[in-house]
Amino acid sequence: MTDQRKEEPEEEEGEAERLECPECGGTNFSESGGDLVCNGCGMVLEESQIQESAEWRAFTEEEREKKARAGKPLTYTQHDMGVSTEIGKGGELFKVAGRKRGQYYRMRKWHRRATKSKDRNLGFALSELKRLVSHLNLPKSVHEEVARLYEKSVDKGLVKGRRIENIIAALIYIVAREQGNPRTLDELSDASGIEKREIGKAYRYVARELDLRILPARPEDYIAKFAGDLKLSGEVQARARKIIEQAREADLLSGKGPTGVAAAALYLATVLEGEKVTQREVAETVGVTEVTIRNRYKEFADELGLSEEIEEAENN
DNA sequence: AAGACGAAAGTGGTTGA
DNA sequence: TCAACAACTTTCGTCTT
Secondary structure, eight states: OOOOOHHHSSSSSSSSSSSOOOOTTTOOOOEEETEEETTOOOEEEEEEEOOOOOOOOOSSSHHHHOOOOSSSSOOOSSSTTTTTOOOOOOOHHHSSHHHHHHHHHHHHHHHHHHHHHHHHHHHHHHHHHHHHHHHHHHHHHHHHHHHHHHHHHHHOOTTTTOHHHHHHHHHHHHHHHHOOOOOOHHHHHHHHHHOOHHHHHHHHHHHHHHHHOOOOOHHHHHHHHHHHHTTHHHHHHHHHHHHHHHHHHHHOTTTOOHHHHHHHHHHHHHHHHHHOHHHHHHHHHSSSSHHHHHHHHHHHHHHOOHHHHHHHHHHH
């Protein structure tokens, strides 16, 4: 699971890897979900460092020739993966007489119909998917995976009798979480205009039918995004992560809502690091109430023995 | 006046008989 | 299917800065 990449010697000099944060000039970064986060100021540098160009490299024309495939790279975000099929009608067909000929004709018609209706379905679904993915700022990998799962769902007949949008929203919810870039039901609901409970229903249905394991979201995965929204420093983020980790070790997290945990950890971290945000602001951007933040905050402070440090920090 | 605090009652979802 | 349950919310009065 750890970095297998970066094994290959980078012969090309300079210019690679020398990243500088445009906000604070720092050169220290950490990764979170698909995001690169500056340790200095907490600025989110790249929404997603998923490579969008071809996945191979070629240094000579000859090599390029060899590595290139026929046609475009396969992608699930185009409903037919860029390859379409059609049963031919000209040429050959005329040589097939009688019964066979009728058979071919029916096959062609059936195939055309089947693909037409799937086309329409997928066309609509994928444009909705595209809209939501960009609205929610999700990386391309989520886009691809949802498209793949959606096509699978269509093939399994899961979508029949259900709203396409709901299935798409549910898949995004699942995949985004799985890839460490979770979005809350609230956010999905906002972006899609679908009731939370509807998305939830579709989500459970689809997870069951497709046999997707559904782990609860991890509070850490929310930190980078919410900290970014609140313009909090990298120190605060790091501190918040540490708090969450300690809380987990102390078994304070089981059964607790991950967003509430993230919110409280973030707020507690700002107190300790002397950055000012109100509970109200944190509550608003995270989507929990101040009361929940206070409850978690108190548990963390008490159980992790942070009380004196808090007092200390408050006197500065 | 704004923020933090916490009590009390209400809500929706999960779990186990 | 129902009731019990924990987490979370809503609401609101009080204290602190």
